[in-house]
Amino acid sequence: GGLGTTEEIMLPGPKVGLIIGKNGKTIKQLQEQSGAKMVVIQDGPNTEYEKPLRISGDPSKVEHAKQLVMELLCDKELQGGGGGGPGSGGGRYDDVYSPHDQGNGLATNSTEVQVPKIAVGVVIGRGGDMIKKIQAETGCRVQFHQERDDGPGDKRCYLQGKPHQVEQARQMIEDLIASVNVSMGNRRDQETRQGGGRGRGGGS
DSSP states (O other): OTTOEEEEEEEEGGGHHHHHOGGGHHHHHHHHHHOOEEEEOOOSTTTTTEEEEEEEESHHHHHHHHHHHHHHHHHHHHHHHHHHHHHHHHHHHHHHHOTTOOSSTTSOEEEEEEEEHHHHHHHHOGGGHHHHHHHHHHOOEEEEOOOTTOOSSEEEEEEEEOHHHHHHHHHHHHHHHHHHHHHHGGGHHHHHHHHHHHHHHHHO
16 A cells, blocks of 8 residues: 555644544545544644644545545534525514514604604695505605594504604605694684594594
């Protein structure tokens, strides 16, 4: 067997354990598969950064062994990268799809705005036009909740969406309320009774 050849592959420090395997299991399998002899040189000058893997045997077997080692090294890099992808991606999807999870940027936010009865009809609009427009422009969900025990005071309007959408919708609704207050002026008391009727009709 004087035709034997010996080659060395430098293994990056963190990958050495990968090639040796638990209790030397992997390196044993690699030797069986290739028919070459493999030894990791544990005590060289820079062994914390990389260690030489010495492969000896017939040239063809050594070549085969080198191939197996390279595949193992590349394979693990690919798996590592791939594994990281869905892992971190999974977290992001959870954020987007859990509306109740507030407090992070991607989660939906919900808030409520008190709308005076007098302004409810204006915020909802004719046939729901205005409320649809607010939803379309801001991407925020806007709903009035019809509470039975609503007194003559304000109605609660619920906004649900991303924080910036909610903020935008709230701004639009507050502008509408302000415009109603200005135009109604002193007739507000008279209008409240009629406004109540309009608000209930439009909210459904």
